[in-house]
Amino acid sequence: MFRNALLALPILAGLVAAGSAHADDASIVLTQEQVRWVAAPADFPKHVEIAYVYGNASAPGPFVIRVRMPAHAQIAPHTHNMDETLTVLSGRFTHFIGRSFTGAREDALAAGGFVHLPKGTPHALRTADSPVVVEVSGVGPFGMTYVNPADDPSRAK
Template sequence: MSLLARTLAAALLVIPVAGTVVAAAGDHAEHGSVTVPDAASVVYEAGPANLPKGTQISRVAGDPAKPGPFVLRIKFPAETVIAPHTHAQAETLTILAGSIYHQHGATLDKSAGKPLRAGGFVYLPQDMPHALWTTSEPVELQVNGTGPFGLNYIDPDDDPSRTAQGPR
């Protein structure tokens, strides 16, 4: 894929999160500080079309579509697969609740997946192909990164937004 095509694909697949920013007032709020007092304070919305159905997402701080740091909370239901993909920027994943499997590589190989449980952490450099999947339980995780941030499926046919729109 040419650099122009790859750049265009990344721009088109930037995770569009219009969710509520959870910011608490306080003596530093005017400086852009964000405080989340507890998990019950996080407001989730339906995830974007390029993530599997049933995904819920909250933009806790920043905006992944814009330059600068961001923090997202994401919930994936049980039996969810996020097919092999890359991101235009480095990211970190921290598992908050439940468990998920993570695997490096451009093709899905569940035998190579490593389980991550609450407290688990993954650092992924820019353009590192990887896949994630849940089994019998849902998972909640936190994604930290720098925008603009996008999700680029290795196989474009794995993008759930393509199947939602029908064949092309």
């Protein structure tokens, strides 16, 4: 599950670096250079990075984060505690809807692709030969629970 303590520091750092990008601002404009990438919380596989673009994903209210995954990476089947929308900004990957990679609905997505997932929908991601950047938005607090708890990287010893 997404740990609020793990999110607090990266979110604060991301918001300060992004020029005070929070839900109370009337407008926000960020150049590509102003988007600050940090290591993703322990719930995500190693080498995955997150940019906190808008709002606070660990608090109630709207948020936007970007997730950057390297080539040949995957996020195992998991669910979220709220509706999630995902937009592919760059790269190509396979999105799976189901409780495992086997037998799941598979969709190949590239830049411009879009996914909406109702709360509790099990899904997974697997990148191909190149990095992928996706933008995730929803109404927090954001939570992630792996279908198989052993797949949760934060539980690795």
